[in-house]
Amino acid sequence: MSSPPATAWRQIPASRARQAEQFQHALNKFIERIVRDSLAHMIAAENRLRLYHGRSWGGGESTDSSQGTLRLTSAESAVAFEKVMQNDVQAIQGFLTSIVEQISSGMKKNIYAMVSAAADSTGNAVSARADGSLAQAFLEMLQKIEFRVNAKGEITLPDMHISPEMGRKMLNDLQAQGPEFHREVERIKKEKGLAALQREQARLDKYCK
Numbered sequence: 001m002s003s004p005p006a007t008a009w010r011q012i013p014a015s016r017a018r019q020a021e022q023f024q025h026a027l028n029k030f031i032e033r034i035v036r037d038s039l040a041h042m043i044a045a046e047n048r049l050r051l052y053h054g055r056s057w058g059g060g061e062s063t064d065s066s067q068g069t070l071r072l073t074s075a076e077s078a079v080a081f082e083k084v085m086q087n088d089v090q091a092i093q094g095f096l097t098s099i100v101e102q103i104s105s106g107m108k109k110n111i112y113a114m115v116s117a118a119a120d121s122t123g124n125a126v127s128a129r130a131d132g133s134l135a136q137a138f139l140e141m142l143q144k145i146e147f148r149v150n151a152k153g154e155i156t157l158p159d160m161h162i163s164p165e166m167g168r169k170m171l172n173d174l175q176a177q178g179p180e181f182h183r184e185v186e187r188i189k190k191e192k193g194l195a196a197l198q199r200e201q202a203r204l205d206k207y208c209k
Contacts, residue, residue, distance in 0.1 A: 031099055034100045035104050038100065038104040039107060071110045075098070075106070078095075079091045079094075079095050112161070134169060138170060139185065149197060149200040155193045
């Protein structure tokens with residue numbers, strides 16, 4: 001078996017290929033961080049999980065949740081050739097902004113759709129039209145939800161995600177209610193808060209035995 005001639009082509013790792021791969025990896029991490037931050041008001045950091053393998057998962061018996069599957073969120077953007085030739089660095093910012101907005105918007109739609117489907121399947125949904133007013137719907141919603149206790153032992157109320165216009169309408173309707181309505185709201189909040197503390201204490205007691 002003879003050795004190849006000294007002039008034979010030898011494949012040498014291309015430094016530019018490595019640099020392009022490193023740049024792409026850094027870009028992916030950057031976009032991931034910006035998207036994650038844009039969803040921070042919807043999903044607390046302690047409630048985020050990363051699925052590394054598989055395409056589906058199932059809730060445990062304690063959660064009584066059904067099996068879920070991954071949903072694809074995609075984005076597409078481009079930089080005009082003219083901007084590249086003009087060395088327009090602002091085009092990079094526009095490209096990244098477009099990608100982040102598309103991904104964030106798609107993920108938010110998926111989250112709202114899944115929460116809505118879960119609420120409908122358990123009957124844990126309210127309707128302002130059926131209740132007669134936004135204030136009564138708010139009261140019914142308050143009765144259906146559960147409060148939580150955070151890592152500091154503080155009672156936390158669930159967040160509300162509504163449009164600014166609907167938020168103004170609801171706030172005006174709530175402020176227009178009489179003292180009896182507001183007393184009922186405070187009574188429910190106190191009752192829900194106490195129940196949350198009791199659940200948390202029961203959970204902690206399991207570790208003390």
